[in-house]
Amino acid sequence: MRFCPYAERARLMLNLKKVQYELVNMNTTDLPKWYADYSPLGDVPALRVPGKVGLLFDSVIMSEYIGQNFPTEPKLLPKDEYEKGLQKVTLNVITRKVISNLEAVAARNEKIDELKKSLKEVEELMTGQYFSGDKMGFVDVMIWPWFERIAPVCEVSIRKCESVDLKMSI
Ligand SMILES: N[C@@H](CCC(=O)N[C@@H](CS)C(=O)NCC(=O)O)C(=O)O
Numbered sequence: 001m002r003f004c005p006y007a008e009r010a011r012l013m014l015n016l017k018k019v020q021y022e023l024v025n026m027n028t029t030d031l032p033k034w035y036a037d038y039s040p041l042g043d044v045p046a047l048r049v050p051g052k053v054g055l056l057f058d059s060v061i062m063s064e065y066i067g068q069n070f071p072t073e074p075k076l077l078p079k080d081e082y083e084k085g086l087q088k089v090t091l092n093v094i095t096r097k098v099i100s101n102l103e104a105v106a107a108r109n110e111k112i113d114e115l116k117k118s119l120k121e122v123e124e125l126m127t128g129q130y131f132s133g134d135k136m137g138f139v140d141v142m143i144w145p146w147f148e149r150i151a152p153v154c155e156v157s158i159r160k161c162e163s164v165d166l167k168m169s170i
Pocket residue numbers: 001003004005006007028041042043044045057058059060
């Protein structure tokens with residue numbers, strides 16, 4: 001779905017890794033039967049991998065697969081399983097703290113103060129210019145579809161975010 005942040009994750013990964021792909025957008029309230037029959041939860045995105053039966057679901061699972069299976073730069077995931085685990089922990093923390101608040105602001109004009117607080121908290125997790133150190137990594141790509149929406153959501157919803165003094169550029 002064109003505006004789905006989860007689908008955007010997968011598109012970002014494919015574009016960054018310069019993978020050729022065919023994009024099929026669909027109406028999530030009226031999924032085509034050929035897709036609904038495969039989809040365990042009835043959602044998007046999904047990835048069809050040439051030569052494989054079935055589709056790969058869930059944006060983080062698909063993105064990890066894309067990141068690891070294409071040797072092209074940039075290398076977004078650490079090879080070391082422990083380091084990779086740390087990246088996923090950071091992603092979970094940001095998702096739980098920031099993304100849920102952002103969705104509440106966008107949908108109901110609620111939780112603007114909680115959003116500001118959570119942004120300050122997760123800023124402490126930055127290990128360099130990025131959440132993945134001095135180079136853009138998996139976490140940075142995974143959170144981008146939401147972080148690029150923070151400024152417009154706050155501006156449109158309440159115009160209160162200007163007072164947040166953040167180091168990270170959004
Ligand atoms: N955990 C899933 C969530 C995907 C998701 O919620 N997609 C939404 C569109 S943004 C969807 O397909 N909603 C339709 C539905 O749940 O019925 C992922 O990361 O891929």
